Amino acid sequence: MAEVESRSALIVGAGLAGSLLAVYLARAGWTVRLVERRHDPREKQFAEGRSINLAISARGIHALHRAGLEERVMRTALRMYGRMIHPIQGEPHLHPYSNDPTRGIHSVSRSALNLALLDAAAAEPRVTLQFERRCTNIDATQGSASFAVEGTESVETYCADVVVGADGAFSAMRACLQRTERFDYTQTFLTHGYKEMHIPRVETGAHAPFAMHPSALHIWPRGASMMIALPNPDGSFTCTLFWPWDSNADSPQEPNFATVRTAEEARAVFIRDYPDALALMPTLSEDFERNIAGSMVTVRCSPWSANGRVTLIGDAAHAVVPFYGQGANASFEDCEALADALAANSTVADALRAYEVARKANSNAIADMALANFIEMRDHSAKPSFSRKKKYARLLHRIFGNFFEPEYDLVSFSTVPYAEAQARGRRNELWMRLSIIIPIVLFWNALIFGLRMSGYTPLADQILNCGLLLAGILVFAALAQRRTGVLR
Amino acid sequence: MAEVESRSALIVGAGLAGSLLAVYLARAGWTVRLVERRHDPREKQFAEGRSINLAISARGIHALHRAGLEERVMRTALRMYGRMIHPIQGEPHLHPYSNDPTRGIHSVSRSALNLALLDAAAAEPRVTLQFERRCTNIDATQGSASFAVEGTESVETYCADVVVGADGAFSAMRACLQRTERFDYTQTFLTHGYKEMHIPRVETGAHAPFAMHPSALHIWPRGASMMIALPNPDGSFTCTLFWPWDSNADSPQEPNFATVRTAEEARAVFIRDYPDALALMPTLSEDFERNIAGSMVTVRCSPWSANGRVTLIGDAAHAVVPFYGQGANASFEDCEALADALAANSTVADALRAYEVARKANSNAIADMALANFIEMRDHSAKPSFSRKKKYARLLHRIFGNFFEPEYDLVSFSTVPYAEAQARGRRNELWMRLSIIIPIVLFWNALIFGLRMSGYTPLADQILNCGLLLAGILVFAALAQRRTGVLR
Numbered sequence: 001m002a003e004v005e006s007r008s009a010l011i012v013g014a015g016l017a018g019s020l021l022a023v024y025l026a027r028a029g030w031t032v033r034l035v036e037r038r039h040d041p042r043e044k045q046f047a048e049g050r051s052i053n054l055a056i057s058a059r060g061i062h063a064l065h066r067a068g069l070e071e072r073v074m075r076t077a078l079r080m081y082g083r084m085i086h087p088i089q090g091e092p093h094l095h096p097y098s099n100d101p102t103r104g105i106h107s108v109s110r111s112a113l114n115l116a117l118l119d120a121a122a123a124e125p126r127v128t129l130q131f132e133r134r135c136t137n138i139d140a141t142q143g144s145a146s147f148a149v150e151g152t153e154s155v156e157t158y159c160a161d162v163v164v165g166a167d168g169a170f171s172a173m174r175a176c177l178q179r180t181e182r183f184d185y186t187q188t189f190l191t192h193g194y195k196e197m198h199i200p201r202v203e204t205g206a207h208a209p210f211a212m213h214p215s216a217l218h219i220w221p222r223g224a225s226m227m228i229a230l231p232n233p234d235g236s237f238t239c240t241l242f243w244p245w246d247s248n249a250d251s252p253q254e255p256n257f258a259t260v261r262t263a264e265e266a267r268a269v270f271i272r273d274y275p276d277a278l279a280l281m282p283t284l285s286e287d288f289e290r291n292i293a294g295s296m297v298t299v300r301c302s303p304w305s306a307n308g309r310v311t312l313i314g315d316a317a318h319a320v321v322p323f324y325g326q327g328a329n330a331s332f333e334d335c336e337a338l339a340d341a342l343a344a345n346s347t348v349a350d351a352l353r354a355y356e357v358a359r360k361a362n363s364n365a366i367a368d369m370a371l372a373n374f375i376e377m378r379d380h381s382a383k384p385s386f387s388r389k390k391k392y393a394r395l396l397h398r399i400f401g402n403f404f405e406p407e408y409d410l411v412s413f414s415t416v417p418y419a420e421a422q423a424r425g426r427r428n429e430l431w432m433r434l435s436i437i438i439p440i441v442l443f444w445n446a447l448i449f450g451l452r453m454s455g456y457t458p459l460a461d462q463i464l465n466c467g468l469l470l471a472g473i474l475v476f477a478a479l480a481q482r483r484t485g486v487l488r
Numbered sequence: 489m490a491e492v493e494s495r496s497a498l499i500v501g502a503g504l505a506g507s508l509l510a511v512y513l514a515r516a517g518w519t520v521r522l523v524e525r526r527h528d529p530r531e532k533q534f535a536e537g538r539s540i541n542l543a544i545s546a547r548g549i550h551a552l553h554r555a556g557l558e559e560r561v562m563r564t565a566l567r568m569y570g571r572m573i574h575p576i577q578g579e580p581h582l583h584p585y586s587n588d589p590t591r592g593i594h595s596v597s598r599s600a601l602n603l604a605l606l607d608a609a610a611a612e613p614r615v616t617l618q619f620e621r622r623c624t625n626i627d628a629t630q631g632s633a634s635f636a637v638e639g640t641e642s643v644e645t646y647c648a649d650v651v652v653g654a655d656g657a658f659s660a661m662r663a664c665l666q667r668t669e670r671f672d673y674t675q676t677f678l679t680h681g682y683k684e685m686h687i688p689r690v691e692t693g694a695h696a697p698f699a700m701h702p703s704a705l706h707i708w709p710r711g712a713s714m715m716i717a718l719p720n721p722d723g724s725f726t727c728t729l730f731w732p733w734d735s736n737a738d739s740p741q742e743p744n745f746a747t748v749r750t751a752e753e754a755r756a757v758f759i760r761d762y763p764d765a766l767a768l769m770p771t772l773s774e775d776f777e778r779n780i781a782g783s784m785v786t787v788r789c790s791p792w793s794a795n796g797r798v799t800l801i802g803d804a805a806h807a808v809v810p811f812y813g814q815g816a817n818a819s820f821e822d823c824e825a826l827a828d829a830l831a832a833n834s835t836v837a838d839a840l841r842a843y844e845v846a847r848k849a850n851s852n853a854i855a856d857m858a859l860a861n862f863i864e865m866r867d868h869s870a871k872p873s874f875s876r877k878k879k880y881a882r883l884l885h886r887i888f889g890n891f892f893e894p895e896y897d898l899v900s901f902s903t904v905p906y907a908e909a910q911a912r913g914r915r916n917e918l919w920m921r922l923s924i925i926i927p928i929v930l931f932w933n934a935l936i937f938g939l940r941m942s943g944y945t946p947l948a949d950q951i952l953n954c955g956l957l958l959a960g961i962l963v964f965a966a967l968a969q970r971r972t973g974v975l976r
Binding site for chain 2: 184
């Protein structure tokens, strides 16, 4: 190993992002130390019951392909082509994700994906893997981090040219950065919690061994709350309840984790709200009582780096809620962007700046879109108007092609930057409105013109005046609704 | 002291809010322990050079009056009736704060105010005051807080029925709450820093011993940056520079703390940007080099209480930037609200909930208004259009009375809740726009009507069509400018 110049990286956290970054950097010639708080999952299984299934889409596949891992991970993935909406009464119906019937997102097991990435990292001769070491402090000036070794009194300190925090939404590395000067920071918890439930494989039925259609993401939208289910390779489904933490005086019927506490209370809610799922859930009572409800947080911070030596990736830099299925995909894009920036810049400090510029706006965009998608999934998707709107959007996409590519397609089936996907989604929304308004205005003008030409001038004037009044009301409404600038 | 029931309070931080709350609670029969990290300022002076002068207005006076401290504090206060705007060239001119010439805000010394409050707290037999004790931990379940005693190894732990964090923008109490479940938290630093400067008293001149008019808040608005000056009782002024931290490639001329570092560089900026002030600042070089630039932060968090025993007040709950002069006033209102809630509710838990409900929206409103006021002070106030708008607003206030009371009056000269002041300010803004638009529309209608009556129908139609076109453009602009709802 005769390197002209070997640079060293210290990565804190061997989850999805940390492991993938280790692979990228080791292959680019870096000496990598990858340190994880938990035990080695290759020796004992991960604890189950607190992780939503992952959805991997175009961005994630791109990043895995680059590491040569696409085939291994995708072998056990299940493709979902749309949302299967389960109403309280009546048959479930599929909303496809895209006009292109081959486009789907992939349900994968988080633990299997993490194992694949850890194996790949461990196979790199330049990677040193260490477990059961909790990060206690960082020194951004020295480029070092200290770790308490589990079960001992000893503390180990490692130095590197770049120190990367990949230690998740409750990052210890980020907590250290928060104590530095002028570090902007926001953590916002969702008013809803989540609880994992289970639908086992079945021996008979149309989709056996699956109890429901295996090629869809199942949703039970119920207004303020919902349940979803993702298929697993063994025929089972992992279900997740998303309920408010607290009761709402305005809708006392609504289930929530504060008042629905026992298995019997949960069963009563399922009989009323999720009757078709109830029949498929023999372990409902045990699941509900055993699995602890988890919280979901959106984290934003700035800057992502300190002293040109320390930076953050993945959830540590920008935790998002899970409703767009993009958390892991966004983290993988971070790994690509950071590896690219380190390759393209002569100093680490320049690379960290370039990486943050490349990713910050995009991580903000996906955080916003994930929050908006929760409302769409639990509330809008149950409404006929939503279905009509989606169909209209897909029609415009068919007519105008890429110019009108829907936001969902851009986010899930392309690698267009998130911020651009968001902006194009908003532009689509505006054009959809105008595509309604403009024909009305044109028709109205033609009508007035036609009436005048035919000698019905007074009637034409009447119609003109009505339109004028309507336009005035619209201007007023738009003015009033717009947030007025503050005067002092 | 034969109390039927004596309840105990532990207040962490003996700054403005903590000291005033101690007075209120002790007089309401509570046993109060008031613990402060710093040394006793009654023994040694506070460190100078890092505190902006305080502005006390109606809310602060109300709270001080309730504690019987109004007279003592207001004796040395200097009343400021408006903003004295200093252009680069030409004479300074006064923008009065209100139509009512007797309305003004009061420049007071933060240290003198704190001393007055501490004296009042120490004079209460039920208050125990302790200094040089740093809060290291809280136990919300027990209602206890632990303190490291300065200069020793010992730790003291105190229990109370209610524990109140009054330990400022970088609150240690709040940091403990941040480790609890589902605590929403935001800290946002301003892109600008501040540096304190000095204008000494003078022996001669029109305003001697003041070097400038003593009854105004002086502002040198320079677009992205500014300087302000508040009068002190000894004839001097405390000046504060507000400059961006970093240079801006789009306006390289703009001063900032990154590139203007030496006294010579600062002097060059003053010669160009603040020529009239420069002549009054003999210690410019020393001040600029000695005084460290400070950062300004907006902090929001939720909930403000934990376990029904622990809560936050003042900057600890909601640090705001100083540009509305309301930080201390808002903190004093917190003290009143918390004391009132504790008196009106039978349990501490109910009281803390009622206190948060009463104050949360108002603290958000003043945080927003303080940020908006920075832009108004440094940028808008230099423009003739701003002066015209203010004059027009004051005219409407004179005509319509309380219906059109400007936001500044509501915030500074009334005790109307901040959120209501903000909402009424926005409503004023809307009515100001409509008061321009409606006469135009009426005139235009009358014109068309008149032309038709006089037989000029084709001309009337032309004008009508032009107006229609204009209305259409306005609708389109309003639609396009409005943030479109996100569709997925």
